[in-house]
Amino acid sequence: MPVDRLLPSDDARDLIALTRDIADKVLDPIVDEYERAEKYPEGVMAQLGAAGLLSLPQPEEWSGGGQPYEVYLQVLEEIATRWAAIGVAVSVHSLSSHPLLAYGTEEQKQRWLPGMLAGDQIGAYSLSEPQAGSDAAALNCKATRDGDNYVLNGSKAWITHGGKADFYTLFARTGEGSKGISCFLVPADLEGLSFGKPEEKMGLHAVPTTSAFYDNARLDADRLIGTEGQGLSIAFSALDSGRLGIAAVAVGIAQAALDEAVRYANERTTFGRKIIDHQGLGFLLADMAAAVVSARATYLDAARRRDLGLPYSTQASVAKLIATDAAMKVTTDAVQVFGGVGYTRDFRVERFMREAKITQIFEGTNQIQRLVISRGLGS
Numbered sequence: 101m102p103v104d105r106l107l108p109s110d111d112a113r114d115l116i117a118l119t120r121d122i123a124d125k126v127l128d129p130i131v132d133e134y135e136r137a138e139k140y141p142e143g144v145m146a147q148l149g150a151a152g153l154l155s156l157p158q159p160e161e162w163s164g165g166g167q168p169y170e171v172y173l174q175v176l177e178e179i180a181t182r183w184a185a186i187g188v189a190v191s192v193h194s195l196s197s198h199p200l201l202a203y204g205t206e207e208q209k210q211r212w213l214p215g216m217l218a219g220d221q222i223g224a225y226s227l228s229e230p231q232a233g234s235d236a237a238a239l240n241c242k243a244t245r246d247g248d249n250y251v252l253n254g255s256k257a258w259i260t261h262g263g264k265a266d267f268y269t270l271f272a273r274t275g276e277g278s279k280g281i282s283c284f285l286v287p288a289d290l291e292g293l294s295f296g297k298p299e300e301k302m303g304l305h306a307v308p309t310t311s312a313f314y315d316n317a318r319l320d321a322d323r324l325i326g327t328e329g330q331g332l333s334i335a336f337s338a339l340d341s342g343r344l345g346i347a348a349v350a351v352g353i354a355q356a357a358l359d360e361a362v363r364y365a366n367e368r369t370t371f372g373r374k375i376i377d378h379q380g381l382g383f384l385l386a387d388m389a390a391a392v393v394s395a396r397a398t399y400l401d402a403a404r405r406r407d408l409g410l411p412y413s414t415q416a417s418v419a420k421l422i423a424t425d426a427a428m429k430v431t432t433d434a435v436q437v438f439g440g441v442g443y444t445r446d447f448r449v450e451r452f453m454r455e456a457k458i459t460q461i462f463e464g465t466n467q468i469q470r471l472v473i474s475r476g477l478g479s
């Protein structure tokens with residue numbers, strides 16, 4: 101059963117209908133094959149871009165969809181319900197265009213934003229390094245000014261869409277300490293930039309995650325976004341929005357697991373009745389449904405604050421924490437509902453469980469979300 105959503109406009113209802121149609125026709129028929137073969141679905145992001153789904157929350161003056169964040173996130177949730185890796189890729193694309201939109205000059209936006217928002221230029225977000233994940237300020241990759249260029253040297257880690265994206269929103273060191281980090285927009289074909297082989301991950305197999313290596317790569321200085329030293333605050337402001345994207349993806353995964361579990365529980369019989377009619381299992385399903393609905397409510401609450409221009413950083417961390425923990429619990433319980441076959445690759449629920457795990461880790465682990473939330477409680 102499709103989720104019965106409370107949507108603010110006819111436009112939003114049309115967008116959800118469009119997304120479900122694309123999910124049915126484009127994503128659902130190939131997701132199992134591509135995830136199993138660890139194959140990148142060339143052209144899928146372009147199709148989403150052509151349908152206007154890669155620019156929903158950005159302003160109309162830049163050819164964005166001008167939609168409230170609460171609508172964008174529900175579209176993202178629908179995509180993730182069908183294919184988590186594509187949901188993550190869409191969310192990361194939004195994350196990577198945020199710095200240019202929020203901190204770029206008019207001239208920079210005119211040059212690069214239309215291509216990004218149309219989905220002709222797919223973005224990746226490159227903050228992490230092997231020794232700098234939670235502690236982003238410990239990053240080492242260097243950007244040294246030399247005339248009209250920055251010379252980039254060092255390595256980055258864990259880049260979603262690494263080697264496939266068209267641009268990389270890079271955070272690199274131009275000085276000392278946390279105020280010595282700057283943000284750059286790097287084209288994928290920059291000389292001196294190369295990528296590692298895709299990580300062998302637990303899930304999200306269809307979209308590669310790689311390292312990147314900069315070896316005396318000369319970048320035009322006009323690709324600095326914001327000012328020198330502003331990088332870390334740009335990175336964190338992008339992550340506030342990005343975490344809401346991950347919360348929506350997590351709810352999508354949980355919803356998919358719930359749907360599969362409910363379907364199976366209505367078909368499978370033991371002791372002469374459907375397993376959903378055993379109260380022990382019916383209550384398990386009820387708890388799963390309650391977890392999905394309440395997780396969705398937390399990301400919508402944060403999104404509505406963002407849409408109203410209110411501070412939402414704490415609420416974004418709450419949403420990420422609640423939604424991703426719910427996804428882990430609900431997907432694990434979905435495997436339980438299936439019994440033995442749940443532990444095989446014959447059903448999607450085992451994939452959902454593997455996919456849910458990463459949502460508790462990236463864009464700030466859930467320990468880091470608790471850090472953000474507890475800091476917000478201080479006087």
Ligand SMILES: Cc1cc2nc3c(=O)[nH]c(=O)nc-3n(C[C@H](O)[C@H](O)[C@H](O)COP(=O)(O)OP(=O)(O)OC[C@H]3O[C@@H](n4cnc5c(N)ncnc54)[C@H](O)[C@@H]3O)c2cc1C
Binds near residue numbers: 227231261
């Ligand atoms: C599939 C995948 C995709 C990713 N995509 C991207 C991407 O596109 N771009 C990007 O920049 N990064 C990306 N990442 C990196 C991701 O954001 C980091 O892995 C994450 O932030 C955690 O960093 P870490 O792995 O270095 O773990 P660490 O920082 O080493 O943490 C290890 C453990 O210690 C805990 N910990 C650390 N510090 C504290 C503390 N102060 N208090 C309590 N606990 C703490 C953590 O919660 C964790 O449990 C991706 C990672 C994966 C696996």
